[in-house]
Every structure is written in structure tokens, then in C-alpha cells.
Amino acid sequence: MPEIRLQQLRKDYGAVNVIENLNLEMADGEFTVLVGPSGCGKSTTLRMIAGLESVTGGQIVIGDRDVSKLEPKERDLAMVFQDYALYPHMNVAKNMSFALRLARMNKSDIEKRVKEVAATLDLTAYLDRKPAELSGGQRQRVAMGRALVRDAGTFLFDEPLSNLDAKLRGQMRAELALMSQRIRKNMIYVTHDQVEAMTLGDKIVVMKFGEIMQAGTPEQLYRNPANKFVAGFIGSPTMNFLAAELIEENGVLSAKGQGFSIPLPDARRASLQAHKDRNIHLGIRPSSFTEGPGGLKMPVILSEYIGAQSVLISELGGQQVAIEVNTVVPIRAGEEREFKVQGDEIHLFDPQTEAAL
Amino acid sequence: MSIARTNRMTPYLFLAPAGLVLLFALFYPICYMIYASFLDWNPSQRIGEADFVGLRNYTKLFSDPSFRESMWVTLKFAGVVVTLEMFLGVGLALLLDRNIRGMSLLRTLFILPMMIAPIVVGLMWRYMYHPTVGIFNKTLKSWGFDTIPWLSDGNWAFASVVIADVWQWTPFIFILSLAALQSLPTSAVEASKIDGASGWQQIIYIKLPLMLPVLIVTFLLRLIDSFKVLEVILVMTNGGPGLSTEILSLRINRTASEFRELGEAAAMSNLLLIVLLLLTFAMFIYNKAQDARAARLRAVEEEA
Ligand SMILES: Nc1ncnc2c1ncn2[C@@H]1O[C@H](COP(=O)(O)OP(=O)(O)O)[C@@H](O)[C@H]1O
Ligand SMILES: [Mg+2]
Numbered sequence: 001m002p003e004i005r006l007q008q009l010r011k012d013y014g015a016v017n018v019i020e021n022l023n024l025e026m027a028d029g030e031f032t033v034l035v036g037p038s039g040c041g042k043s044t045t046l047r048m049i050a051g052l053e054s055v056t057g058g059q060i061v062i063g064d065r066d067v068s069k070l071e072p073k074e075r076d077l078a079m080v081f082q083d084y085a086l087y088p089h090m091n092v093a094k095n096m097s098f099a100l101r102l103a104r105m106n107k108s109d110i111e112k113r114v115k116e117v118a119a120t121l122d123l124t125a126y127l128d129r130k131p132a133e134l135s136g137g138q139r140q141r142v143a144m145g146r147a148l149v150r151d152a153g154t155f156l157f158d159e160p161l162s163n164l165d166a167k168l169r170g171q172m173r174a175e176l177a178l179m180s181q182r183i184r185k186n187m188i189y190v191t192h193d194q195v196e197a198m199t200l201g202d203k204i205v206v207m208k209f210g211e212i213m214q215a216g217t218p219e220q221l222y223r224n225p226a227n228k229f230v231a232g233f234i235g236s237p238t239m240n241f242l243a244a245e246l247i248e249e250n251g252v253l254s255a256k257g258q259g260f261s262i263p264l265p266d267a268r269r270a271s272l273q274a275h276k277d278r279n280i281h282l283g284i285r286p287s288s289f290t291e292g293p294g295g296l297k298m299p300v301i302l303s304e305y306i307g308a309q310s311v312l313i314s315e316l317g318g319q320q321v322a323i324e325v326n327t328v329v330p331i332r333a334g335e336e337r338e339f340k341v342q343g344d345e346i347h348l349f350d351p352q353t354e355a356a357l
Numbered sequence: 358m359s360i361a362r363t364n365r366m367t368p369y370l371f372l373a374p375a376g377l378v379l380l381f382a383l384f385y386p387i388c389y390m391i392y393a394s395f396l397d398w399n400p401s402q403r404i405g406e407a408d409f410v411g412l413r414n415y416t417k418l419f420s421d422p423s424f425r426e427s428m429w430v431t432l433k434f435a436g437v438v439v440t441l442e443m444f445l446g447v448g449l450a451l452l453l454d455r456n457i458r459g460m461s462l463l464r465t466l467f468i469l470p471m472m473i474a475p476i477v478v479g480l481m482w483r484y485m486y487h488p489t490v491g492i493f494n495k496t497l498k499s500w501g502f503d504t505i506p507w508l509s510d511g512n513w514a515f516a517s518v519v520i521a522d523v524w525q526w527t528p529f530i531f532i533l534s535l536a537a538l539q540s541l542p543t544s545a546v547e548a549s550k551i552d553g554a555s556g557w558q559q560i561i562y563i564k565l566p567l568m569l570p571v572l573i574v575t576f577l578l579r580l581i582d583s584f585k586v587l588e589v590i591l592v593m594t595n596g597g598p599g600l601s602t603e604i605l606s607l608r609i610n611r612t613a614s615e616f617r618e619l620g621e622a623a624a625m626s627n628l629l630l631i632v633l634l635l636l637t638f639a640m641f642i643y644n645k646a647q648d649a650r651a652a653r654l655r656a657v658e659e660e661a
Contacts, residue, residue, distance in 0.1 A: 084544075146548075
């Protein structure tokens with residue numbers, strides 16, 4: 001089972017350049033998630049890897065084979081499509097066994113394999129049904145099953161859960177995570193949902209306008225976002241961004257904005273020295289606030305009760321801010337509370353380049 | 358009359374004019390023809406003067422070898438042209454279903470023959486088949502081959518009218534198949550590529566089965582039409598030589614105008630009508646079955 005490398009990958013649709021220069025390496029057996037807003041080129045990238053879309057420039061290397069010019073069937077991969085792409089005229093068993101039948105595997109082996117996979121996906125009772133006679137969730141599982149019966153080297157998923165309702169999606173996400181642990185294969189998974197990306201991926205690749213903004217483990221992306229885009233994309237509720245100025249007060253470096261001044265830890269002093277007295281963007285996750293005396297006085301404009309947590313909408317220096325707190329005692333709208341910010345959980349960004357400082 | 362009842366009647370009121378037209382333009386002639394088929398009727402007689410002969414016209418038909426020959430020619434013609442046209446039309450559609458530059462122009466060119474009036478098609482082919490000045494024989498001759506008796510030998514004449522019909526009507530099947538192909542779910546075809554299907558396997562296992570409903574209707578439409586062909590053959594061979602290309606509609610025409618047997622002609626027309634009705638009915642049943650299936654699937658989907 002090989003590693004996959006994308007080298008200087010480029011894709012044009014006629015005169016429109018969708019992907020300019022994409023470089024990415026995926027280790028053997030890694031679960032890679034491509035995530036990004038709609039239209040950023042995730043599907044295009046995946047479809048180029050699959051061979052469904054031609055490559056305008058650059059290489060796709062699987063193992064030591066350059067597969068960029070090969071037919072899909074020569075690339076040893078299986079794929080799950082967003083709309084499932086089941087064969088409407090074949091029943092579930094036929095759908096799942098299609099690839100095996102084309103490969104001329106012998107009948108009893110095919111049957112055994114299909115039954116095995118159908119059992120793990122709870123599809124045994126539906127093997128005789130046509131796709132149109134199944135619910136959305138069942139169709140989704142058939143699509144999974146069709147990929148799983150094959151012993152392909154690489155599995156590709158294009159938003160496989162996005163057509164399911166929220167509850168089913170959560171369930172399937174968990175099953176998928178389990179399955180990926182069981183069969184350690186190369187998996188490339190496309191989604192626009194950062195929660196899916198965080199829960200499934202060994203490695204997450206955040207994309208925007210056909211470019212990779214950052215690639216790394218879920219934790220790296222959450223803790224050390226390389227830029228404002230990644231910071232805003234990963235994590236829920238979304239990170240708060242505030243305009244501020246980097247100043248030195250009484251020998252302490254702090255971020256000063258309208259109506260607030262947050263001291264920064266000494267450890268960051270060296271790297272921030274060059275940006276002193278300049279405008280910056282401050283990024284604070286809603287969960288980085290803690291309620292307690294001695295903090296910033298902030299009004300509670302709206303309180304969204306979720307259960308164990310509440311999300312408060314507040315205001316700081318004329319800018320809206322979301323705060324996530326534990327709901328021990330519910331906080332009501334209209335109150336004024338004091339909130340402290342962990343200095344080491346603050347992110348700073350260059351306002352021009354949006355790169356993390 | 359209550360308002361509710363009036364409302365219910367409204368659609369029928371609006372349909373009435375069309376219904377009346379239909380009654381006179383379609384129903385009346387058919388009844389007339391059915392009645393005529395029981396008469397021994399000469400064109401010089403008024404219909405009231407004709408003798409009523411019961412089923413004699415029909416029994417006579419079945420023992421008439423010329424009629425049986427004509428029936429056979431019709432079946433053979435319909436079978437051969439529709440089969441050829443299906444293969445060529447679907448094949449062309451599969452071949453031209455891709456986005457290359459100039460493809461839309463090519464597609465337009467392919468459907469041109471269908472737009473030419475049948476009489477013109479007949480004349481055109483008659484000139485091309487002309488034994489001495491026709492393009493085919495002239496070309497054959499200039500290449501040093503023997504010329505072919507396109508329209509003067511029975512077997513060749515049949516082949517010639519088949520070629521002309523195939524030329525004219527393959528486009529019909531081509532455009533319907535192309536439309537069917539282009540409305541196929543692209544992702545199913547893509548999935549089959551990933552599953553390892555070669556171009557042929559994609560066609561045989563995915564594309565053709567998914568096109569089948571459209572192909573069946575196309576087939577039946579074309580079959581019905583091929584039973585009614587008249588002008589092209591009339592112009593090219595007028596049924597000859599001998600009876601080799603005398604399809605049923607030509608035979609009916611001749612029986613009425615040449616043999617002056619209006620009753621027999623009517624009986625033949627009725628038989629042809631029955632065959633066509635059966636085919637139409639088959640298509641109707643097929644469509645109904647499809648609709649019922651779709652409705653059942655929708656029901657399952659909603660409940661799921
Ligand atoms: N066949 C196509 N022709 C032209 N543009 C396309 C085509 N497919 C995708 N695009 C464009 O490429 C960009 C990336 O699309 P896609 O990869 O589907 O995005 P996503 O990240 O949502 O999957 C979009 O701007 C889309 O409009
Ligand atoms: Mg997409």
C-alpha cells in the first residue's frame with residue numbers, strides 16, 4: 001500500500017484556472033481529509049486523483065507509479081460519491097459485486113465477500129432491493145459497501161455524508177471512523193464540514209480557492225492555525241476576531257483595542273517584537289474566555305443555551321464576540337459579567353497577509 | 358345546476374370543440390371504412406348502391422397470395438429497417454456522445470435527412486439509383502466494377518428501399534438515443550469507470566440498460582411508422598419489380614385505384630389499422646407499467 005504524492009498539480013477548465021499549484025504528500029495508510037468552503041476545488045482534486053478529471057499539469061504519484069495519465073481502473077482505487085452513484089438497475093448485491101464481477105472473481109468468493117461486507121453494514125436484509133427502494137441512509141451504506149468489497153489500495157470519499165440528516169450523519173461518521181481504524185488503507189476524504197474533518201482525519205488539509213492553506217493533524221490546526229482563514233474555519237463556534245494594536249505597557253507586551261487591553265505571555269515576546277506598535281488582528285476562541293472576577297466587563301446580549309454549554313453573544317470595543325461557557329448557573333441576556341482571557345490561548349494575525357504571528 | 362357541478366363540467370365544455378373535430382375527422386372515416394370493408398364496392402357506384410357481402414372481403418384477402426406476399430414484404434421491411442436503424446442510431450449516439458469541438462455541427466448534420474420531405478427523398482434516391490446516370494453506378498463503372506440493377510432486380514430493389522429508409526430514419530433514433538444518453542446519471546457511469554469497467558463494459562452494463570425505457574419507446578414508435586411508409590417506395594419503385602417492394606400501403610393504394618375494389622382496400626386498411634393499434638397499445642401498456650413502477654418507487658421513497 002503506497003503513499004500518494006501530488007506534485008505541482010494544476011487544473012484548468014478551459015480558460016478558468018481552478019487549481020494552480022498543489023503539492024501534497026499522504027503517508028501510507030493515512031486518513032487525509034480535504035476540507036474547505038464550497039467551490040474551493042476539493043472535489044476537483046479528488047476527481048483528478050481518481051482519474052475522472054484530466055490533469056492539466058503536474059503529477060499524481062501513487063507508490064512509485066505516476067498515475068496522472070492512467071485510466072481510473074488502472075489506479076487501484078475505490079470511491080464513494082456524494083450522490084452515491086448507485087447503479088439504478090441493479091439490486092444491492094449486484095451493485096456491490098459489480099467491480100468483482102468485472103474482475104472475474106469466482107462466483108462463490110464474490111458471494112462470500114458481498115455477504116461479509118453487507119453484514120458489517122447491516123445490509124443483509126436488503127440485498128435483493130433496487131436502490132430506489134432504499135432510504136437515503138441505506139443507499140449511503142450501499143455506496144460504502146460497494147467501495148469496501150473491493151480490496152483497493154486507496155479509498156476516495158467525496159462528501160459521502162452530506163446528504164444525510166444530522167443524526168444519521170453523526171452515526172455514520174462514527175462508523176466510518178471505526179472502519180478506517182480496522183482497515184488501514186489510504187483514505188482521502190472530502191468534506192466542507194470541519195467537524196467531520198476533525199473527527200475523522202489523521203491529517204487535515206484546509207483549502208481555499210484551490211490552494212492549501214494549511215495541512216496537519218487536527219490538533220495542530222486547532223492549536224496553531226497558520227493563518228486567519230484556518231483559524232476561522234476550524235473550531236466551533238467560530239473564533240472571534242478583533243482589531244487591536246500591539247503595544248508595550250509597563251514592560252509587558254499587550255494587545256490593546258477599543259475598551260480592552262490583554263497582556264500577552266512573555267514567551268511570545270521575542271517573536272512579536274518586530275510587530276510592536278503595529279495593527280494586528282486578535283483571534284480568541286469562544287472557549288478561551290472564562291468567567292471570573294478581575295476580567296473584562298462585558299454585556300450579555302444574547303444567551304444561547306445548548307445544554308452543558310451556553311454560547312453568549314457579547315460585545316467588546318464595538319465588535320461582536322461569542323463566548324462559550326459551562327452552564328452551571330444559566331447566564332441570562334441583559335446581565336453584565338466579567339470574563340478573563342487565557343493569554344496563551346490568544347492568536348495574533350497580520351492584518352495584511354493574514355498569516356499567524 | 359349547482360355551481361360545483363358546473364365547475365366539474367367546465368373542462369369538458371372546453372374540450373368539446375376538439376372532441377367534435379376528432380369525431381368528424383377521425384371517428385367518422387374509420388366507421389365509414391369499417392362499413393365499406395363489408396361491401397363489394399366499385400368506385401363508380403355510390404356507397405348506397407354497393408352490395409353487402411359480409412366478411413367476404415376479408416376471407417378473400419387471406420387466400421390471396423399477392424396480399425400475403427405484400428404482408429410479408431411489409432413485415433420484412435419493417436423488421437429489417439427498424440433493426441438496422443436501431444443499431445446504427447444507438448451506435449452513432451454512443452459514438453458522438455462526447456464534447457469535442459465541432460460535435461454539435463456534426464450532430465446537426467446527422468439529423469438533416471429526417472427533415473427532408475419523403476417525396477423528395479424518394480426522388481433523390483431514384484436519381485442516385487438510376488442504372489446509367491445515377492451516382493452509384495457511375496462510380497462503380499469508373500472504378501471498373503459491374504453496375505448493379507438497383508431498382509430493376511427484386512432483391513436489389515428491396516435492399517435499395519431499405520437503404521433509403523435507413524438513411525432517412527436513423528437520425529430519429531440517433532437524436533432520441535443521444536438525448537437519453539445525455540440525461541443518464543453521469544455519476545453512475547463514473548462509478549463504473551472506478552469499478553473497472555472498460556468502454557464497452559460501460560456501454561453494455563450501465564448505459565444501455567439505463568437507456569432501455571427510451572429505446573423501447575423509440576423502437577415502437579419507429580416500428581409503427583415503418584408500417585405506414587408509402588411515398589419513398591411509391592416514388593422509387595412503385596412496389597416493383599414484381600411484388601418485391603409492394604408494402605401494404607402501396608397494395609391498398611393499388612387495390613383501390615387500379616383494381617377498383619374499394620371494399621377490399623378498406624378491409625386491408627382495417628387489418629393494417631389493427632396491427633398498428635396493437636403496437637400502439639403495447640407502447641401504451643409499457644408506458645403505464647413504467648409510470649406505475651415509478652409511482653411505487655416514489656411511495657417507497659416517501660415512506661423511507
Ligand atoms: N466541469 C467544470 N467546468 C468548469 N468549472 C468547473 C467544473 N467543475 C468545477 N468547476 C469549478 O471549479 C471550482 C472547484 O469546484 P469543486 O472542486 O467542485 O469545488 P468543491 O470544493 O466544492 O468540491 C468551482 O469554482 C467550480 O465552479
Ligand atoms: Mg464538491
